[in-house]
Amino acid sequence: MADQLLRAENMTVGYGGVPLIRDIALSVSGGEILTLVGPNGSGKSTILKSLIRELALLGGTVYLDGRDSSRLSAAETARTLAVMMTGRIAPERMTCWDVAAAGRYPYTGRLGILGAEDREKVCEALALVHAEELADRDFTCISDGQRQRVLLARAICQQPRVLILDEPTSFLDIRYKLELLTILKNLVRERSVAVVLSLHELDLAQKISDRVICVANGEIARVGTPEEVFTDGSVQRLYGLTAGSYDERFGSLELEPVRGAPQALVIGGGGSGIALYRALQRHGIPFAAGVLHENDMDFPVARALACEIVSEQPYQPIGDAAQSRARALMHVCRCVYAPLRTFGPMNEGNRLLIAEAAENGWLVSAISPKKPDAT
Template sequence: MSYCEANDLAVGYNSPLLEHIKFAAERGQILTLIGPNGAGKSTLMKTLAAQLAPQGGTVLLDGQSLSVYSPNARARKMALMVPHTNRTELTTCFDVAAAGRYPYTGRLGILSEEDKKQVFDALHLVNAADIADRDFDKISDGQRQRVLLARAVCQEPEILFLDEPTSFLDVKGKAELMTILRRLAKEKNTAIILSLHELDLAQKLSDAVVCVSLSGVSDIMTVKDAFQKENIQKLYKMSAEEYTFLFGEKEPPKFEHYIRSGQKLLRCGYTTGTCAALGA
């Protein structure tokens, strides 16, 4: 069942950048937006997450228009993680992550013991518990990404938006992030919508894909269809030579066949052992 739905949506600043957008995300599903820089992925993401007003159409959340939710009610259902740019003053990593609990704390923003537990659990989940007491401005960019993800996680959202979450992460950090997102989707039934530039990661992580370009936004696509050579070349306006340089050619078909031994099939290829078996 659809949880977040774009219904003839138009997005942009003052005037539409992209129009007639129609797709839906489900809980427990990872939906990835791919496309070139400047195509509008971030603008679309912020509109879905109620950070920007639609230029037309509607966004439905759990069957209701976003406009009917109060800010606090929205914050209990959705969280947005964007690459960190703003500087903070005398703020620990724990404090930054704890901001995700404000929809639950009331007007005074006082954390209960349960709130603190949620924050520490989120920091542990993203492998950032060891830097909880450190100044947020004095850690690496990759560590900041972890803390911001913890802030989103401890918000306990039913849908999580992540705009280029792998920015600043090294290879191990990217692998850990992908594992965390998969766990959130499958174990907590969270709907996840994210944008990625790393097509290899997107292909491994995604349950479904939406392609975003200046010419428009695609319907929901299967991973297989989205990453077909022809679609990627068209989406990124990439020549065959450029595609081959980045991704190589498809593997040539392997020479192999099967022979039956009793009730089992034995696969045979080029090796002397299998050729001998076939001869026997």
């Protein structure tokens, strides 16, 4: 347990003396990222607020670097633990440099006067989050993504051993999400910081986390590595998905397929059909897909969006049964999209199907909001 910088034992959390989640056990070591995921209102933020003593524990103990956190002074806690919680703060008349510099106050005297070393740490932190050019800007006049970077710089200025973040990617576009998570990963790798955070984006949680805690229905539903947690339909159960699907292997969220008899056949593969599957779904056109090998990268999206999928076993040439079924669909639809351009021994059957569709004039290239006319 010596390397466990943050540990909770038998922790019960809630509001107003009413327990929300009981008997929580979690730990995180230096150089590790622990991520909480789960539906809105499941208790992720409540757990984080209880870990940092913003909420009083209803039971159990939290240990910070091996010591009972309730016995630590605010200054002792601040020199070990930094926090970045959800919420838009609006400090008046403070530059971004001033906001970041607030992270140095656990190390200053009672007057809060920054020394040369403190100023150096502030500049280093702003540089680390790529926010040097914001130093003299009014904090209230910059974008949400820029604010998140400055607040992260403030946390870094504390030189924490443990960093806790509640939905740090909120308000961020894709560029800033990736930048922020890359910075966190570098902190973990280069400074052995222990990170605990909550995320809504499951695909990001899968990519950045060393371990994941699933919170749902007043309990810790599952704990493990991403490979252990995101499997066997666990996401469907965790979030109670009743529409659409989530493919845990690819971190892919898809809408419901269009219901009805297929109006088109898509002959794709190797990633060539994915954009087309989604475009057809978006236009409300039910379609069939195939022939696809079950290990093809098109297969998970086709399985989620097609009203019928014709498949073949991995590493096997397209057999007579699969080819016959795809041909039957093609003759019924008389509308074939063929984004597949590369053929080998395994998918020779698809080349023959496309050639037959071209001979019959059934190949189409543009998607119409209604069933395309054969051309």
